[in-house]
Amino acid sequence: MTSNEIGRICATCLKGDQEASAALAEAIGWAGDGQILIEPKEGGGLELRRLAEMDFHFGHASPAFATDAERMSCTLEACSVLVMKVEGDAEQRLFAGWLQVAAPPSRALLLVAEGLGGDAIEALVHEHRRGARRCAVVAIPAGQGDALLDRVAALTRTSVRTERAKRLFERGETVELGSAFRVHVERGRTLLQVDVGSGAALADVPPQRAALLQVGGATEAESAARRRRLQDALKAARAAIAGGVLPGGGVAFVSAHAAPAAAHYFESTREARGAGVSQPEPKHARFWESFDAVERGGSGLLDIPFSGDELLSARRQPIPGANPTSARDFGAASPLPLPGVRPDGAPRPAEASSPFEVWPPAEAPPPADASLPLEASPPVDAPTVLRHVDVACPRRMWLGAERFSLVVRLTVAPSSLSVASRTGPVALRPSEPVRVRLSAPSFDVLSPLEQEIRIPASGDSDPVVFFLKPTALGERTLVLDFLQSGNPVGSASVQVEVTAMPVATSDTAYVSGAVRTSSGSLAEAPERMLYIAYERSPAGGALTFTLIRKGEVGRTFTRVPLSSSPEDFTTSLYRELNLLRAGKDPTVDALGRPRLAIDREDVDMKIRDMGFELWKTLFPEDFRRMYAAEREAWRDSSMIILSDEPFIPWELVWPYGTEPERWHDEEPWCLSMSLTRWLRRNEQGGGHEGPAAALRVEAFALLVPTDSNLPSAPKEKEFLARLLGQDRRVQDRSPKYATAKEVKALLKNGGYGLIHAATHGNFSTSAPDTITALWLEGGEPLSPRAINGPDIEAHLGAARPAFVFNACELGQGAWSLVGIGGWANRLISAGAGLFLAPLWLVSDDRAYAFCEALYRELANGAPVGKAVREARRAAKKDGDPTHLAYCVYAHPNARFVFGSGA
Secondary structure, X not given: OOHHHHHHHHHHHOOOOHHHHHHHHHHHXXXXXXXXXXXXXXXXXXXXXEEEEEEEOOOEOOHHHOOEOOOOEEEEEEEEEEEEEEXXXXXXXXXXXXXXXXXXXXXXXXXXXXXXXXXXXXXXXXXXXXOOOOEEEEEEOOOOOHHHHHHHHHHOOOOOEEEEHHHHHHHOOOOOOXXXXXXXXEOOEEEEEEEOOOOOOOOOXXXXXXXXXXXXXXXXXXXXXHHHHHXXXXXXXXXXXXXXXXXXXXXXXXXXXXXXXXXXXXXXXXXXOOOOOEEOOOOOHXXXXXXXXXXXXXXXXXXXXXXXXXXXXXXXOOOOOOOOOOXXXXXXXXXXXXXXXXXXXXXXXXXXXXXXXXOOHHHOOOOOOOOOOOOOOOOOOOXXXXXXXXEXXXXXXXXXXXXXXXXXXXXXXXXXXXXXXXXXXXXXXXXXXXXXXXXXXXXEEOOOOEEEEOOOOOOOOOOEEEEEXXXXXXXXXXXXXXXXXXXXXXXXXXEEEEEOOOOOOOEEEEOOOOOOOOOOOOOOOOOEEEEEEEEOOOOXXXXXXXXXXXXXXXXXXXXXXXXXXXXXXXXXXXXXXXXXXXXXXXXXXXHOOOOOOOOHHXXXXXXXXXXXXXXXXXXXXXXXXXXXXXXXXXXXXXXXXXXXXXXXXXXXXXOEEOOOOOEEOOOOHHHHXXXXXXXXXXXXXXXXXXXXXXXXXXXXXXXXXXXXXXXXHHHHHHHHHHHHHHHOOOEEOOOOOOOHHHHHHHHHHOOOOEEEEEOOEEOOOOOOOOOOEEEOHHHOEEOHHHOOOHXXXXXXXXXXXXXXXXXXXXXXXXXXXOOEEOHHHHHHHXXXXXXEEXXXXXXXXXXXXXXXXXXXXXXXXXXXHXXXXXXXXXXXXXXXXXXXXXXXXXXXXXXXXXOOOO
16 A cells, blocks of 8 residues: 555545645554554644664663553663773773763663673662753673673664773773664563654664654544544555555445355345346345445445444445455455456456446456464464453452452553552564353353454453352452463462352452463464363362363363362372382381382382372362273374362373273373473462463583582583583583572573572472572572572563473472462573472483483474483383472473574
């Protein structure tokens, strides 16, 4: 569509405002699919700014730079930009003195630096807090900023200053400063906008483009009205660009008339034009009045009023042979082009007598599908939009209420009414719908459990509404799971209270975080997703299973009440497994009897009995019947379990049945399938994004204490250093001695994509975040509590690294103060893309065999689920359950990308 055509559409919406329509058309021509901002301006007139944008996944170096405490973000207008790469640190005094000369505080300052020390950052924090300088620092870990710094410098028209910090600061030399129109910095993300002017060209820098229209008026009301008209015109123009122009006044029927079947829209008889055959008579005569007037060459837009009912009844009449997937109005047959649009270079057909061009089917381009099927993954470079989850429902409701509503939508900006924790916006693909599934134990859901949200390219989505009726008193949690392209992309939870007496209810908005997909691409969807909801209660609680097959709507099975705590059950189970690994009979040991000999075959049989028991006691009968009928299809498939309980070893489940004939699987689930786990979002709004599609490893670190007395640990370190560091050219950032101080510094500085530990570990159910320990050099413990703070969490959220702890028991979880505790929840909540560790004690030699096979498979490009499955087989040994001990939190089809090419 040409700029003149866009200008005419804008002028129509703007009621002839030529200045505004010309500016808007120019903005659309410059920005394309990029964002176009319309903001108020002091005084009158209208001003267009052409902007170049750059969005990168590093945020502010300290939360102290945030100017918006609610969103933890900082926005700087008309700021200077200083791009640096420094080595070493310098005193605060030296840095602060140099900065006064190099970048005077009269303008806001954005400092983008690689390798800048903590003292220099503290100096800027101090100036920012006392109001001496408006600034923000984006600190890039060493070794990750070469290409990024060059792009930032080129965009802001400056250069990268590279020098040792002390030498630069002591000399007091000035540096070249760039400039930016606007900068928005938050945790893990920076958006940089530069005003490029009306005639500038950025041939060497390929940024995203955006435009800003600043609109003024004689009064505030006039300015606001003009902005609203511009917003409407922008939506109309982009709709026309995306779907073509469909003139009004009945022209759709002129297009439909080109198809022989078009006359079948109507329900009674009349003579079909030019055919000489009896056809149905139109039910609504005014449609034909419009049709006749246009065919005679009349006006393109006719003032013939149509009621909504008439229009809808006409649209509902199908055309035989029409393309059912076409997004066009009135179901036009698929070969027809958009009215008023002619294929390039095609002559006007001689028989076209109306003022509108209708092209025969053979010359028309095929229509584009309105959306992709759910099971199809979009291309890697598919466009994305940023959206938040907005949920509204009453916080309190009466048990006797007939129903209440829960409203969900995806919004461009967070709700100002939010009372829940909030994270920044994240990327979704507008080409694919987002499916929302509600999990509501203790409620009757009166609407479909699963609904679909379409994401507009701009603006908020339409809401979907769930209707619920409470059935039990007390505090309850409603969980919403979001899926796109068959992959879990996040979840949101809402706390509500059901009361015994009537209460006044009011809808309150919540934002329980945001949905997020992996940056760049989506992994192939797993063939099955099993959601396991755990409802806690003093009586023991209950489990609810929901199975979602690839491309299908989920099915929820009968609720399973629990008469005791899963914690007590699994504590006993893990104790038995530890005794079996040591060759002891658990029953004999528990009774204090003299030890009886137990051979390897007996150990394997007892482990199978444990798996049978999990299948029989935890899974409802309707689920077991379904599995029995489909079990051949489950074999060798991929499945991810998303659970909000921390105890049960689902990997050990071993299905069997007795009807219509006796059967049992040859292996437990973790060997018969590519099985992984993930965690749903907790009530505090912590992390739990969708699992990463690609795990990119440009640098790794090995934590292998020299005093662990594990014979295989040095071999494990040597093998990984050779495989990753030498063969795959991955940077090795392993500390020489894995002391607590060195490991904490490694976590804080970031820059790694994989941390692998080979040492001892222990888990505490009573204090899973504090007493649970990964044992380091000199017997120093590292607990999950160490994973906190802005530096560590910013890296985990941006890089989504992998953690493999080949250390006993660290795969376990337990309840902490506000949710699940332990290494898995702490790392996944902060943003880690993978966590793998054993659930019980493992043998040293079998642990090494597992590690060696795992990394060979991953290095050869195998997806995570398959690699873990092959590693279990390599570590398998009769009478030793080590190979079954490992649990992995990841996407089963995610892959590792090793080396500088990551």
